[in-house]
Amino acid sequence: EPITAFEPGKVYLVEFWATWCGPCIAGMPHLSELEERYADKGFAVLGVTSADKSNSLERDKQMTADKGDVMGYRVAWDVERRTNEAYMVAAGQNGIPCCFLVDKKGRIAYIGHPAWVDLAVAGVIDGTWNPDQGMKRIEEAKKDLQKVYGIEDPKESLRAIEDFLEEYPGLEGMVVDLRYEMHLRAGNAKEASKLGGELVEKAI
Numbered sequence: 001e002p003i004t005a006f007e008p009g010k011v012y013l014v015e016f017w018a019t020w021c022g023p024c025i026a027g028m029p030h031l032s033e034l035e036e037r038y039a040d041k042g043f044a045v046l047g048v049t050s051a052d053k054s055n056s057l058e059r060d061k062q063m064t065a066d067k068g069d070v071m072g073y074r075v076a077w078d079v080e081r082r083t084n085e086a087y088m089v090a091a092g093q094n095g096i097p098c099c100f101l102v103d104k105k106g107r108i109a110y111i112g113h114p115a116w117v118d119l120a121v122a123g124v125i126d127g128t129w130n131p132d133q134g135m136k137r138i139e140e141a142k143k144d145l146q147k148v149y150g151i152e153d154p155k156e157s158l159r160a161i162e163d164f165l166e167e168y169p170g171l172e173g174m175v176v177d178l179r180y181e182m183h184l185r186a187g188n189a190k191e192a193s194k195l196g197g198e199l200v201e202k203a204i
Contacts, residue, residue, distance in 0.1 A: 003046060003074060006106050010042040011124050015099040015114055016088055017047055019063050020054040024097040027114050029202055030173055032072035034121060041125050042104075047071065048087075050078035103129070110134070116141070118170040141168045149178060154186035 006012055015031060017024035035045045049060055057077055064075050078084055087093075087100050091111050099117055101110035103124045109131055110120035116138050123129030148164050151157040161175050161182070180199060183192035 002076075003044060006102055007042075008106065009104050010044065011038075011104055011121070012102040013043070013045045013099055013114070013117065013121065014083075014087065014102065015045065015047050016084065016093075016096050017049050018052065018055045018096060019049070019059045021096050027097055028067060028070050031114060032070060034118070035073040038121060038125060043121065043125060045073035047073060047075045048078050048083050049075070050081045050084055112138075115174070116171075118173075119168065122170055141171065144168070145171075145174055148175065154182040157182045158186065 003012070013031070013034065015024075031045050031047070035043070049055060051057070060075070060077060064071055076083070088098065091100070091108075093111065097114050098112065099110070099114040100108055101117060101120050101124060103109040109124050109129055110117055119138055119141070120129055120134055123134055144164055144167070148157065148160045151160050158179065161179050164175060165172060176195065176199065180192060180195040183195060
C-alpha cells in the first residue's frame with residue numbers, strides 16, 4: 001500500500017536508485033532484509049527513482065516486476081524529480097544509491113550509502129541514535145573493516161571477523177564474502193559449504 005505521509009512514531013528509509021545502477025541492484029536484498037527485520041517495529045523502506053536518459057517508468061515497472069520479493073519494499077516513481085530536489089539536491093548528494101533515514105519525529109537521522117545504514121536504523125528504532133556520534137561510529141566501522149580485509153592469514157582473519165561483528169552487530173553483509181573465502185582457505189569445508197549455500201540461495 002502507498003505511503004501518503006510520514007506517521008509520527010514510525011521510521012522510514014528513503015532510498016534513491018535507478019534501473020541502470022549496479023550497486024543499487026546489488027543492495028536490493030539488503031533493503032528487503034531490513035524491511036522484514038524491522039517491519040513489526042514501524043519501519044518501512046521506500047525506493048525512489050525518476051526519469052533520466054537511461055531510466056524510464058516502463059523500465060522501472062519491468063524491473064520491479066522481475067525482481068519480485070528481492071524488492072520486498074515499496075517503490076515510488078518521482079514525478080518531475082520533485083522528491084529528488086527535496087532530498088538529494090537539498091542535501092548536496094549526487095551519487096546513488098543514497099538513502100535518508102527519517103526518525104520517529106520526522107527528522108533526517110542519517111544520509112549516506114545504504115550499506116552502512118543498519119547501525120543507524122537499529123539506533124533510531126530503539127531510541128539510542130545520536131547523529132553526530134553515530135556517524136563517527138560508522139566512520140570507525142569503515143576503518144575497522146579495512147583492517148579486517150587487510151589480514152591474510154585465514155584463521156586470524158576469521159577471528160577478526162567475529163570481533164568486528166561483536167563490535168558492530170548488524171553488519172554481517174559487509175563480511176559474508178570474506179568469511180566464506182577464509183573458511184575455504186582455512187579448510188573449513190562444512191562452514192564454507194553452509195555459507196556458500198546461503199550466498200547462492202540469496203543470489204537466486
